[in-house]
Amino acid sequence: MRTAIFAHRGSKANRPENTLAAFEEAARVQSDGIELDVHLTKDQEVVVMHDEKVNRTTNGTGQIKQFTLRDLQELDAGSWFSGNYRKEKVPTLKEVLELLSDYSGVINIELKTDRNVYPGIEERVVRIVDAYRANLPVVYSSFNHESLIRLKKTDASAEVALLLWERLAEPWRYTQQVGATAQHLWEPSAFSDTAKQLHQHNIKVRAWTVNKPKHMQLAFQMGLDALITDYPEVALDLRKSYETAGKKLH
Template identity: 35%
Template sequence: MEVVEILVLAHRGYSHIYPENTMLAFRKALEAGADGIETDVQVTKDGVLVLIHDDDVSRVSDGTGRIKDLTYEELLKFDFGIKKGPQFKGEKIPTLQELLNLVKDKDILLNIEIKYGSFLYEGIEEKTYRMVKENGLMDKVIFSSFNHYSCHDLKEIDRDCKTGILYSDGIYKPYKYAEELPADAIHPYRLLVSRQIVDACHRRNIKVNVWTVDDFKEAKMLMDMGVDCIMTNKPKEMMEFLGVGKHGEKA
């Protein structure tokens, strides 16, 4: 069996078919054999770590309002499945703890993106880190963020925790930037990757994890470049096309 060094992570769970960032999408990603899950963490008004991409709930639920202005109990009143389809009615916003409970006994990678947008969640880095640490899952988790101060702060908390810098702009020599920060991985937008960047990262023991790749031919090109991981909304379909099984083993 040929070993291909690429992992397939389910972006917001198996979000191509199931409502994104819900426990259903996470479970279905694991059932599909994904190597891991990518998700987004934010903080409610009463300090609960919840998993949702937008800071406003209106796109993915039947409710309105910003996460920071709503309590967890208020969020539980909203339906986070109905907008994907009536068959998903009843899905609730998950907490980070619920996802950690799901993956505790699974051999997977969990990519937790610490969100920020028009405002910052004070203390979100340490709060997220502590929950992962207390659950004994540090070896399964990489923390990422577009806010590279968050990545820096996590390394200040624990030098050994794994971090990845998310970016969608053309950072010059991102491998040098990652070294300086420091970070364990770069998480570039899919069009910002080249063989030169991948090779330079690998010479420095820096991983290259690419988002969000749903085009199969593009994924094959990235795999041939040697990227370590692709994040996709279509984990099952992507793994079948690339001919890889769990943990990068070529079927």
């Protein structure tokens, strides 16, 4: 089975994460999937950023939920990475999906509901996806599995994935109980017997965050469904070499 390459927060290694520049680059290098994170602003707009606070990746301070969209988008979301990206703003989910309207790969939307409560975020995200990405592949993930259950109640056909650090006993049972079709596992957990157990029950395994070439190779060898990486272009090149070597052996 071919292991898909998901770009973590866009092309995070060479662009400011979770910005339009990062997503554009991830699409340009032809990543199989693009992972991003969503929160709600004070005025209930769905925006794309990893942290609950704006401090690390903008020139502002404070919680996203304390900002209106207008005030949030006045912040500089690129200069922390490089002066070349000082015009980058915190994008809305709508803006990202508009940018990626021709992108046929998987969009992995992580709901950042494990620390902050964002009432109604699941319904809002589903409405946006329905409007901007109908009939194109999307998978929702979260460390807050109750959030995924709420999302499934909004859209029973949605593909959801459990985000997990740890390994579970009989991991397929809980996954099926939640209604998920995949586990997104931290590297050490993904590179274990858990992957084999999940595959035996037709549950996908995607590993995060796989940045070392030797670990990328291991993901290919194990037949993981995907690896999520800050270096999609490196992973894509390695996969090509791995597949070429395999063909030569046969």
